[in-house]
Amino acid sequence: MTIKIHETDTQFDKLCVLLKSEQCNTNNSKFTLINKIASLNKNSLFKLLSLLLEKYSLKQKSIDLIDEYIYELLLNSKDTVIINLLNNNFPNGVILLKSELSIDYKPLQQLLRVGKFQEADQMTQCLLCTLSQISNDHSRSWLYFTDITSLPSTDLQTIDRLWQVHSLGLFGISRQRDIWIKNGSNWEKLWSKIGWTLNNSSKRYPQEFTWDITAPEGHLPLFNQLRGVQVLKALFTHPAWNE
Known part of the structure; x- marks a missing residue:
């Protein structure tokens, strides 16, 4: 268990470094790392959730593609605690389906x-x-x-x-x-x-x-x-x- 937790922390630290990069060509690396983190253990799901909660509680940045991907991954995790936290903190989700012509996406x-x-x-x-x-x-x-x-x-x-x-x-x-x-x-x-x-x-x-x-x-x-x-x-x- 200690090894798993250490691996989660290590991979999470790598993700945090990648998330600071504004280069679009690092998105594939981010997706891959997010998937790897999510597959480790339940604690890793909470770490990913913490990224969303921290970002939006501080209103640091606008929604981006990676936020949307993390949200969708957590929503599909089938973990009831995670899903309830998502619903409570993001009742309308994080993906804004914007339209200038009132199209329903x-x-x-x-x-x-x-x-x-x-x-x-x-x-x-x-x-x-x-x-x-x-x-x-x-x-x-x-x-x-x-x-x-x-x-x-x-x-x-x-x-x-x-x-x-x-x-x-x-x-x-x-x-x-x-x-x-x-x-x-x-x-x-x-x-x-x-x-x-x-x-x-x-x-x-x-x-x-x-x-x-x-x-x-x-x-x-x-x-x-x-x-x-x-x-x-x-x-x-x-x-x-x-x-």
């Missing part, structure tokens, strides 16, 4: 929370179309690249955060964008990196795509590359990712 959150990624992918496309319909005053059930600039940054960020939180930072539009940029904005390299092609041909939907977190980084949400790259390019260059 709870259904998307619920699908992602239980790992129904294919259904969440379909809902994401519907939500983007709904945002476009409201912003651009049309009734089309598909997106034109010219629609994208008017989509609210707040809503795009909410959708992206939900995908990231429920995939250990693996999925999301911003993750796809990062990979695109790192590969010199080369679309063929992007398709290959995120697993949208097989033997240089576009994969068949839905059977050839991967609907869980064994997928390559940036695999979800999907966009139809057969229609060209203009919609995705407009999304990647949207100001939401620079705010």
